[in-house]
Amino acid sequence: MLIATPISQLFKLEPEIQKIIDASDCFECRDASFESTISKQRIYHSDFELIHTWTEKEKKMLSSVQSTKEELELISFHVASCYSRPAIIDGIFQPEGIEYSREDMIANARENIRTVRDIFGNNIEIAVENNNYYPTPVYKTVTDSGFLSTIVNENNIAFLFDIAHAKVTAHNRNICFDEYTEGLPLNRCVQLHISEFGINSRGIAYDVHEEPGRELYACIKNLLSRYKKIKYVTVEYYKSIDRLLFIISQIKEIVISL
Template sequence: MKHITLSGAGLGLRRELLSAFEADVPDCINFFEVSPENWIDIGGKQGKIFRQLTEEYSFVAHGLSLSIGGPAELDVAFLQRLKAFLDTHHMALYSEHLSYCSDEGHLYDLFPIPFTEEAVRHVAERMRIAQDILERPIALENPSYYVKPVWADMDELAFINAVLDETDCALHLDINNVYVNSLNHHYDATQFINSLPSERVVYGHVAGHELDKSGVIIDTHGQATCVPVWALLDLAYKKFGVFPCLLERDFNLPPLVELLTEIEHIASLQRNNGGMHGRV
């Protein structure tokens, strides 16, 4: 098995980019990220290119459908297929959203979990089961959300910290989600980041967002990263030290050169804060 390292700046791999990366991967891209659900059954020429890339470069898997906070039983069959995928492609890290997306069926969106002590225990038990099946740790991502949970014993920050303590897991820190939530739910993003536990942060995301006509900020991953999000990433590096960070861009894909400019910005912030280090 290849030696797996995770450091520097990365890009979410989209199928539209496969042919370009088959020919050449720019030096500024240190790793790629994929959602297993979009790649687990890929075959043919695209599957061959994907396998070649995972053999040569470091990869992260960022899940969409584990539904770690959901009410329905965990999908054990899916977890077993997921384990084979993670092992086959030498994934350096697997992370999932601290949310839920299924009940009696798949709901095709990510919904917030009630900020309660009961929910903390529920997530911790499901994390234990999932990690036992996968035989690897799961890092949890702070999600964006647009409606506050009706039931709450605590606020978002206290809930995230409680889950991290109860599960003893790592934090996948999505900087854009912090910024989006701070605007939609009226809290101080700087204070939020400063109140997270330094020892838990192992990985990060930056992305763009859009203003809906309703006045809500939507985490679309369809625009360039904005200046305030870059500033929060810089703050996070000063607070936690340098961690691997990925550029998310799912829609309105611009020319590759524009994506590379953002990746190079991540790298410059990493250099300015002490270099390119890994946490995984």
């Protein structure tokens, strides 16, 4: 299991950046950090939605990733919304653009995965990430565990499990977390995204990228012991280098204990 730290604004804090580098096994590059030349960029986490219709824009960007990220092993994509151009109001998607049907999104995923494989070849693993559910029409279908399993299993790709997203989804849909996750394609999970979620004054759960609590550490230990295909663990915490390093140390202790 490898600690794959996302390249974030914390990497601009010289000279403390070396502490993050020393604590990490590899790094997750994203669209916002595309220009980074730090070594060991094994993962690229794209903002593109695998279930939407792609244009030459997406193909051109992915070709740039392929030609510049020479150590890449895994590329992951979002499955975030069933609208082509959702508006963002108070951090939540609202309906705007074309609404894709379930069948449309499955077909788009199939076509886009072919495109990714044409660009990157068969040696780079492809994964999709689960999103969080909020009570707007934009999130219907895409957060259904059965839909995500269909995308992963029918295309023989991997799964990026964002624990906080699943916690938010379970809370906001008023379903049991364990019941929800049992339907996800965790047998194909290659990477974990780790952070704590929050609940606002209206009782709505939301993604806040806070420091993990005791319950989340227990969940991580259970996942790592149960699903042996998990290769990367990524801590999504961006407020403090010292606290990030502490979280990474806790993850390493969990791994040693298994």
